[in-house]
Amino acid sequence: MQILKFGGSSVSSPERIKSLSKLIQQFSKNEKVVVVFSAFGGVTNDLLSVATLARDRDDSYKELLTTIEKRHLEAVRELLPVDQQSAVLSKVKSFINHLETLCEGVFLLSELSDKTTHVISGFGEMLSTEIISAYLKLSEKNTLLVDARELIVCHNFKEKVQVSYEPSNTKIRQYFNNHDAQIYVVPGFISKNSEGVPSTLGRGGSDFTAAILGAALNLKKVYIYTDVNGMYTANPNLVSQAYPLEHISYEEAMELSHFGAKVLYPPTLHPLINQNIEIHIKSTFDPESHGTVISRSSKKNFRWVTGITHIDAISLLNVEGSGMVGIPGFSKRLFEALYLSGINVVLITQASSEHSICIAVRDDEALEARNVLNDSFEAEVSSGKIKAVKIEDDVAIIALVGDRMKSHHGLSGKMFSALGYNNINIRAIAQGASERNISAVIAKKDVTKALNLLHEEFFEVPSKELNLFITGVGNVGGKLLQQLQKQEAYLLQKLRLKVRVLGISNSRKMLFSENGIDLNSWQEDLANADECSPEAFFETIKKLNLRNSIFVDNTASEVIAGWYKHYLRNSISVVTCNKIACADSFENYQELQDLAREYGASFLYETNVGAGLPIIDTLQNLMASGDQILKIQAVLSGSLNFVFNNYKAEEPFHSIVRKAMEEGFTEPDPRIDLSGVDVARKILILARESGLQLELEDIEKDSFLSEASLNAANNAEFFEIIEKDEASFQKMYHEAEAEDAELKYVAQLENGKAKVGLQKVHAQHPFANLSGSDNIVLFFTERYPEQPLIVKGAGAGADVTASGIFADVIRIGKR
Incomplete structure (x- = not known):
């Protein structure tokens, strides 16, 4: 015998029901099959909305109920031949009439008890299995619809489920011993309590139904078919690089499902572990794929971390005060108060000083939890021994999960370093003694960022x-x-x-x-x-x-x-x-x-x-290694170097400047370069990187331009003025030529002072014969006192500047 479970997404439309029936037939050819079905996709949510609207005396619940009825009637008409529709249509209408009666009572009383909620929410599975079993009978006459409420006994307090396994196992075994069918169709999720009142197994309880049946019948495997191909390394909707896990252990699956992996309902594992029954999670839409096998061991996993998961519907409550320190029984009172109110604590962390206890609860229970704790410790709060409990909302829990984590050092550090580097603040931390789970509370807004970071850190090819x-x-x-x-x-x-x-x-x-x-x-x-x-x-x-x-x-x-x-x-x-x-x-x-x-x-x-020249990087490395700067001499303006390399007193100065602009060697306003302000900024930056606290005004500037050109209103006026100043440029050139020298705009830093200006450079100087837009920097240091460390190369132009920016980006990537 095999047991298969199909979730709501697998039965969300008649087309999908037709498709999965072929899969069921493959199993039923050779052996008996128990098939557990959820409600049609979205129906359970709709039923809960109907109940809430009725409680709030909102007449629109009737419209939603009509929509639910219409959806199921249309499914009957599409799946079944006309001559076989009558009985099923009658049963569907009977269920809807019962629902109408329940909701009318809720509406009139303006009251919705937990018991009534369980009854109403369970109708989805009864409706879906009534229709699906009739459809499966078309191809397999020996198909039997089983009422799970007659087999599974549970006790519910709010949404906390406790299955009474002994009577349930007895009923399940007796039923399957006394009936003989090839396909058993079982509604998931629903059950009865010990008083015989219809109840449910909690949201996602169809998985649980399959597990309870599989354990009672002592089967080897339980197949869970869903809309994804197994359990993933992380939520694939948030982490595009996530991939399915082929093998994981019961404990790993329990941790992942508890911390938000919605593929599997957490209690599903409990009845299967002792009997070592495997769970196979597979996709209805890709049934041939391997999916995920959950078993006793995950030794086939080679990674230290198996998965990353999160819970985002969380609130933090912090209990703190000096009145807690060294007081026996304080923690007992705290957790007992929450237990008696049916509030589940998701995460606990306590300071070793015993000064505070931080707990995480579901956000829909946070207000009640706060009130319960403040009431329980009213005397201590009134006397100032502890502070009133407050709620911290908009937080989430992320968790690393893996059996092998306990065998590897440094995982916590790697996790927290990755988060801290990207400005993700950790509000609380918890790690179990088994070291199978490391959990951290972060802001909800950072969840997607954190999941992707950690997935990149622990699962992807090092990149x-x-x-x-x-x-x-x-x-x-x-x-x-x-x-x-x-x-x-x-x-x-x-x-x-x-x-x-x-x-x-x-x-x-x-x-x-x-x-x-x-x-x-x-x-x-x-x-x-x-x-x-x-x-x-x-x-x-x-x-x-x-x-x-x-x-x-x-x-x-x-x-x-x-x-x-x-x-x-x-x-x-x-x-x-x-x-x-x-x-x-x-x-x-x-x-x-x-x-x-x-x-x-x-x-x-x-x-x-x-x-693109490595000038700042070279200087920073010199300083970091303990060297001291004695002097810096540099030609730092590629634009000025281009201008004076090309100006031979033959072509006008203003024409050379225009050419420099056209080739991208100057700023949009060329005066920034020609005035020396740009060079002054550069030597100032080098001075600061050398450890000096200089300001731009401290840089001595010797300008070769006239005041009129520097004060021009715009570029057009500037070029008009420098065209008129051609004679002064000719004079500068010829004076240098007469001394067999070149004109270079030089920046110098020495003895804590910096200056920039046009200088005549002779042939033997390293600045001579600089071509094009080349820059050159001479670093005279304690290690290079006589023969300077020289950095030389193209120092202007869009391509080389872009390559320098590119290099900085890569530098960050390598960090």
Whole structure:
């Protein structure tokens, strides 16, 4: 004999009933089959709604009841031939009439007892099995409909179920010994209490029905057919990478189902464990797949952690006060009060000081639990020995589950480090002595983020998902998107990094996609996207609340730079080529560094100096290794270097500047580069990275531009003025030429002071013969006092700047 159970999703429509009947026939060809059915999908919820509406004297319960009746009558007409419909239609109408009578009484009394709720909610299974058994008889005449209420005896207090196994087992064995059918159709969920009043086994109780029957009949297996292919490593609706577990132990299944894995009703395991009866969880829609086998041992699992699960309908209650310390029996009073009120405690944690006990209960029981505890300890609360109990809502429990966890060190640390790194605060922690479960209470809003983080940490091929939000998609941003698209496969294969661009914006529009923006059509998609503001962009990223989020700023905007602190406070890393933040007041620079450390985020700005050159990284490594900076000399402006490398007093100066703009070597306003402000910001950043507390005003600036050009109202006026100033530029060039020297705009830091300005550089100097837009930095340190450490290469241009930003993103991924 085999026993099969089909859930509501498997019998949600006549088409699905027809499909599963073929599966049942495969089993019934060779042996007898007991088939347990749930109500049609959604019907139990509808019945509970009918009861609640009737209690609240809401006449609309009648409309919902009519809808339930219509659904079942239509199923009869679709599944059965006309000549065989009459008896079943009559039975369905009889059930509905009984329901109407019960609901009318509830309506008139405005009262809905637990007993009445159990009776009303059980009609779904009686209706479904009446129809399905008649349909199965069409192909197997020897099909018998069994009334589970005559077999299973239980005691219910609210929704807490206790099965009386001895009388139930006796009735089940007697019934199957006295009847002979090929297919037994059994309504799940329903039973009777010891007084003979109809009751239920709790939500999800059809699984329990199958288990009770399987244990009583001493079968080898119980098949649970549902809408998913077994129990998963995590909820597949929240974690796209989750996959089915082929083998797990009874204990692991119990933990997973208790902590929210809805594939299996938790009490289902109890009657099966002692008799070592396997449970096979399979999908009705893919019955050939392996599914999950639950048995005595899970040795076939090779992972330390078997699954990650959660419960989100939870509230915390904290009992604390000095009056608890060292008082015998305090915990007994607390838990006894909850027990007598029928309140189940989901999680417990107690401080070793005995100063507080934190418990988690279902959120629909939280108010009653609080009132019960405050009443029980009224004297202690009044005297100030303990504080009044308060409820903390909007929390959830996440749990790691696995038999092998007890054999492996460091799992707790790995779990909490992953959560902490992504700014997920842990409110309470519990770990059983068996070490099979590590549970943590977190904010409900962080559940999806936490599940994905932990799944990535414990189950996926060692890889890391980075979620990028990029503002500024012009020259540099556009190149960055091209590079990301080109390197996608390489990053995943070689570095185990999955980099997704989920948000982009310019000064007018912003585009988001939780599945990743299509990098082939982002320009068109962005043009048709929502209106943008820095605040809206930030709030959307914050609301998405994704792990490993990185904000990338490719602008030169002071406004955007002002938002960095908000991102860092939410553990969102910042990568920027925008120098404004790091060259702002030292107080702001230091605050950003502190925020990054405090909230476990990265704040990277390698491209602030030298575009893609590793200048800041080199300096930070020197300082971290204990070296001391004696002097820094540098050509730090790729744009100025390009201008003076190409200016030979033949083509006008203003023409060379225009060419630099066209090739992306300058800021949109070229005065930022030509005035020396940009270089001053760069040497200021290097000074701060060297440990100096300098401000921008402390940098000595020697400008080669006229005051009139620097104060021009716009770019057009600026170019008009420098065109008129051509003679002064010619003079500078020829003076340098006469000395056999080149003009370079040089930044220098020495003895705690910094300066920038145009200098004549002779042939033997390392700055001579710099080509194109190259930058060069000379680090004179205690380790390199005579021959400096030199970093040299292209220091401007969209491609190299984008590559520097890309490198910072990868640096975060490798962290």
